[in-house]
Amino acid sequence: MSRSTPDDDAPRRPPRWLRALVLLVVIAVSVVVLFTWVFPWVEELTQDPTIGSQLLRRPR
Amino acid sequence: MTRVVRGVGWLLIVSGVVVLLYVVYLLWFTGLETERAQRELAETWALTVPDVPVAGEQPDERAEEVEEEEEVALGDAFAALWFERDGERIVDDDVLFVVSGATLQLLRSGPGHYPLSDRPGGAGNLAIAGHRTTYGSPFWSVDVLTEGDTIHVVDRQGREWVYAYREQRIVAPTDVWVVGEDPLGSGAPTITLTTCHPRGSAAQRLIVWGELLDDPIESTATGTTPQEIAGKVEG
Numbered sequence: 001m002s003r004s005t006p007d008d009d010a011p012r013r014p015p016r017w018l019r020a021l022v023l024l025v026v027i028a029v030s031v032v033v034l035f036t037w038v039f040p041w042v043e044e045l046t047q048d049p050t051i052g053s054q055l056l057r058r059p060r
Numbered sequence: 061m062t063r064v065v066r067g068v069g070w071l072l073i074v075s076g077v078v079v080l081l082y083v084v085y086l087l088w089f090t091g092l093e094t095e096r097a098q099r100e101l102a103e104t105w106a107l108t109v110p111d112v113p114v115a116g117e118q119p120d121e122r123a124e125e126v127e128e129e130e131e132v133a134l135g136d137a138f139a140a141l142w143f144e145r146d147g148e149r150i151v152d153d154d155v156l157f158v159v160s161g162a163t164l165q166l167l168r169s170g171p172g173h174y175p176l177s178d179r180p181g182g183a184g185n186l187a188i189a190g191h192r193t194t195y196g197s198p199f200w201s202v203d204v205l206t207e208g209d210t211i212h213v214v215d216r217q218g219r220e221w222v223y224a225y226r227e228q229r230i231v232a233p234t235d236v237w238v239v240g241e242d243p244l245g246s247g248a249p250t251i252t253l254t255t256c257h258p259r260g261s262a263a264q265r266l267i268v269w270g271e272l273l274d275d276p277i278e279s280t281a282t283g284t285t286p287q288e289i290a291g292k293v294e295g
Contacts, residue, residue: 034078039082043086043164044262046261046262047086047194047256047262048233048256048262049191049192049254049255049256049262050162050164051231051233051234051236051239051254051267052233052239
């Protein structure tokens with residue numbers, strides 16, 4: 001009767017290349033989201049010196 | 061559980077670093093973008109504006125010419141702007157080139173002209189927006205203007221229009237009347253400058269008004285003749 005080792009019981013970790021790929025995708029998506037939506041939104045919120053632009057953005 | 065906590069910890073650290081880098085970019089590096097854009101505008105200005113000083117022309121003659129002016133494409137140099145007190149330039153060390161249009165994208169190049177407002181020297185209201193902070197902060201200290209100060213605007217024909225400072229007010233971002241036809245109710249040709257208030261926030265707007273002087277004062281500040289403004293690119 002064979003005894004199981006601690007390594008057999010542990011959940012199998014995905015391969016290193018897969019983890020690296022997931023990390024790269026997460027970073028890429030984050031950068032796109034930040035530069036496309038988040039930063040322009042923050043800039044609009046904090047740096048808009050114009051008058052009336054909020055009226056234009058407000059849904060009717 | 062430990063791995064989850066560690067993951068959240070890393071996420072927070074990375075988020076903090078990203079936010080810090082963004083603030084550093086906004087405060088210091090956006091100015092470089094504006095500086096480059098202002099240099100380019102100065103180059104086109106030197107090619108566009110006639111090399112003749114015209115301060116002191118009769119207002120009637122100038123009013124007729126204003127009607128004939130061409131449309132300025134969005135993003136192109138619309139005017140040159142500076143502020144004076146007792147012959148000394150104030151608010152900004154440089155002559156500011158105003159772009160045509162006032163979207164956030166265009167305002168990265170410098171102060172921007174509200175397209176529906178009047179032209180320099182026109183009978184209505186000339187409205188210009190500028191950043192208080194970031195992108196070169198052209199209107200950082202526009203609040204220092206007081207009675208007796210003048211606002212100088214040179215149009216694409218090289219004509220210098222001088223507005224006398226009248227008043228400033230803090231308003232809501234939705235108070236569009238400030239850039240309307242006659243915001244001061246005086247009937248005089250007006251200039252309206254809009255910028256953020258307080259600094260670093262767009263919660264309110266600081267508005268500065270001036271009224272066109274009938275007899276333009278020839279600028280005595282250094283570096284403000286049409287030739288000198290255009291010659292900036294050579295410096």
